[in-house]
Amino acid sequence: MEVGRLPISASLRGKLISAGYTTFASLSSLSHSDLARDLKIPESEALEILKAASLNCGLDKPDKSNVIVNGAQTAWEMLHEEQSFPRITTSSSDLDNILGGGINCKEVTEIGGLPGIGKTQMGIQLAVNVQIPVDLGGLGGKAVYVDTEGSFMVERALQIAKASIVEMSNYTELLKKKNRVCQVDIQPTDILDNIFYFRICTYTEQIALINYLDKFILEHKDVKIVIVDSVTFHFRQDFEDLALRTRLLGGMALKLMNLAKKYNLAVVIFNQATTKYVEGSFQLSLALGDSWSHCCTNRVILHWNGDERNAYLDKSPSLRSASASFSVTSEGIRNSASNHKRIKLM
Amino acid sequence: MTSENLLTRPLIAEKLTLGCPLLDRCLGGGLPCCSITELVAESSCGKTQFCLQLALSASSLYLHTEFPFPFRRLHQLSQAFRSSHANLVAINPWEDVYVDAVHNAHQMLDIMPKIESFIESEKPRLPVRLIVIDSIAALFRTEFNNTPLDLKRRSSLFFKISGKLKSLANRFRSAVVVTNQVVDFMGASDGANGVKVGNFGSLHSLGRRVCPALGLAWANCVNSRVFLSRNEMVVGERVSFTFVGQSIKEVFLA
Numbered sequence: 267m268e269v270g271r272l273p274i275s276a277s278l279r280g281k282l283i284s285a286g287y288t289t290f291a292s293l294s295s296l297s298h299s300d301l302a303r304d305l306k307i308p309e310s311e312a313l314e315i316l317k318a319a320s321l322n323c324g325l326d327k328p329d330k331s332n333v334i335v336n337g338a339q340t341a342w343e344m345l346h347e348e349q350s351f352p353r354i355t356t357s358s359s360d361l362d363n364i365l366g367g368g369i370n371c372k373e374v375t376e377i378g379g380l381p382g383i384g385k386t387q388m389g390i391q392l393a394v395n396v397q398i399p400v401d402l403g404g405l406g407g408k409a410v411y412v413d414t415e416g417s418f419m420v421e422r423a424l425q426i427a428k429a430s431i432v433e434m435s436n437y438t439e440l441l442k443k444k445n446r447v448c449q450v451d452i453q454p455t456d457i458l459d460n461i462f463y464f465r466i467c468t469y470t471e472q473i474a475l476i477n478y479l480d481k482f483i484l485e486h487k488d489v490k491i492v493i494v495d496s497v498t499f500h501f502r503q504d505f506e507d508l509a510l511r512t513r514l515l516g517g518m519a520l521k522l523m524n525l526a527k528k529y530n531l532a533v534v535i536f537n538q539a540t541t542k543y544v545e546g547s548f549q550l551s552l553a554l555g556d557s558w559s560h561c562c563t564n565r566v567i568l569h570w571n572g573d574e575r576n577a578y579l580d581k582s583p584s585l586r587s588a589s590a591s592f593s594v595t596s597e598g599i600r601n602s603a604s605n606h607k608r609i610k611l612m
Numbered sequence: 613m614t615s616e617n618l619l620t621r622p623l624i625a626e627k628l629t630l631g632c633p634l635l636d637r638c639l640g641g642g643l644p645c646c647s648i649t650e651l652v653a654e655s656s657c658g659k660t661q662f663c664l665q666l667a668l669s670a671s672s673l674y675l676h677t678e679f680p681f682p683f684r685r686l687h688q689l690s691q692a693f694r695s696s697h698a699n700l701v702a703i704n705p706w707e708d709v710y711v712d713a714v715h716n717a718h719q720m721l722d723i724m725p726k727i728e729s730f731i732e733s734e735k736p737r738l739p740v741r742l743i744v745i746d747s748i749a750a751l752f753r754t755e756f757n758n759t760p761l762d763l764k765r766r767s768s769l770f771f772k773i774s775g776k777l778k779s780l781a782n783r784f785r786s787a788v789v790v791t792n793q794v795v796d797f798m799g800a801s802d803g804a805n806g807v808k809v810g811n812f813g814s815l816h817s818l819g820r821r822v823c824p825a826l827g828l829a830w831a832n833c834v835n836s837r838v839f840l841s842r843n844e845m846v847v848g849e850r851v852s853f854t855f856v857g858q859s860i861k862e863v864f865l866a
Binding site for chain 1: 613615616617618619621622623624625640644646647648760765767768769771772775778779781782809828829831832834835837
């Protein structure tokens with residue numbers, strides 16, 4: 267019996283059990299005046315009992331809360347938690363702005379676009395940016411990169427890592443001028459070392475890996491982003507039973523969402539673009555169908571606008587739809603260089 | 613399942629040289645291994661010549677879909693190759709090129725396991741590091757009508773074939789080169805509904821606006837795309853090469 271563990275006098279314990287309170291859960295959300303009334307004891311004693319109970323099961327929650335039931339949080343606490351976690355920058359400030367600061371942890375973000383628009387480049391940039399140290403406003407975490415298409419190139423990742431280190435040292439110089447000291451001592455090979463790379467060649471491997479990731483991240487708690495590039499490739503082969511495909515994809519999406527929430531990390535999945543016959547004409551949309559489009563928290567569509575690459579925030583629970591342009595340079599993803607995107611206010 | 617440590621891979625990916633230092637420099641050393649590179653060009657721009665030369669610079673498997681296979685030209689190139697590489701005195705480069713014919717897409721899918729066991733086996737003298745398919749467009753020309761059902765079947769074949777090729781490339785650390793044809797470009801390429809693939813809205817060859825054949829689905833299946841074009845020449849040779857895909861640059865060779 268759980269209440270047997272409480273450090274209270276035997277008579278109080280007897281009163282608790284005879285009144286029907288045998289577990290800590292039954293004592294949760296009970297005020298001391300209610301307990302005092304039920305047990306016919308003074309309120310101070312009731313308060314002590316409740317304190318002892320909350321201490322006993324609140325031991326693994328460093329932030330004290332009045333709720334004993336595990337997992338329940340007030341919305342206020344959730345807001346604080348969300349605000350305290352930095353987002354992962356995409357290295358393009360325009361893009362970060364429409365994303366509300368960057369890619370958010372605890373959420374699944376889907377990024378899709380035509381071939382050659384820069385999805386893999388974005389993936390590599392995020393895998394590098396998640397490693398920005400906490401002193402410089404980043405997450406200081408590691409990345410898991412799941413490559414299904416074979417488009418990840420180590421030399422490109424090295425190139426982006428080197429450029430990122432240069433930017434970080436410039437930033438530390440700036441901070442030094444403001445008398446804030448932090449050291450950036452990272453080598454490009456260290457950055458590569460912190461990317462856990464998986465190459466998978468069939469859809470069964472893909473499903474098996476996503477199932478395995480839970481255990482993997484349990485052993486590597488500093489992973490802060492999981493990138494799947496791309497989730498579509500192996501699922502566009504002929505599935506005789508489309509319902510099976512939908513079930514498999516749904517299961518995968520659920521696992522990824524659970525990963526994101528449980529370990530407080532960001533999940534970014536890349537999708538391919540395809541044409542959909544809508545209202546008599548072919549329109550561009552993302553692959554895998556309508557049921558898949560419900561599975562992610564945020565959706566960003568990358569497309570061409572003339573000669574510029576644009577990102578359009580299509581789905582988000584808290585931000586409004588907006589579009590921003592970006593470019594892919596030898597240093598990675600950066601703001602686009604054109605000038606006419608800025609609106610001048612009179 | 614274990615993650616691969618990126619530092620165990622070579623920091624600069626292994627590349628297959630094209631034979632021309634200028635082109636190699638544009639492509640960052642040559643065609644990358646472990647990925648599929650597509651060569652897109654109008655007919656008679658030089659795709660097969662490129663492929664024959666590439667096939668000679670490595671132990672390769674050449675799958676041709678258009679007939680006849682230019683054996684004599686291969687022999688000729690091989691002689692030239694041998695004379696320019698002094699260390700190949702006793703070896704004929706063309707003995708390391710394994711040629712096979714493929715007639716349609718289903719056959720292509722069927723022979724994948726045979727290809728895998730061939731490369732694994734003792735039969736090739738050197739490990740096969742290049743697989744060439746010349747051309748992929750010809751495989752899909754005859755059996756598919758323009759109905760949604762047939763196009764869907766065609767798309768699923770694209771992904772199946774490309775998936776198997778990529779896993780072969782990954783397993784044997786080899787390069788895969790696929791050639792494709794062009795079709796005339798119709799319609800808009802702008803806005804969210806325009807289907808612009810790659811960095812250039814439309815490519816030009818011999819004065820026409822063209823785009824690669826086989827459509828958007830196939831474009832999702834390759835890792836890099838190289839466009840070869842030919843301009844009408846007035847005086848002297850002028851061939852331009854436009855690169856689309858992983859490294860984007862445009863080079864004009866005078």
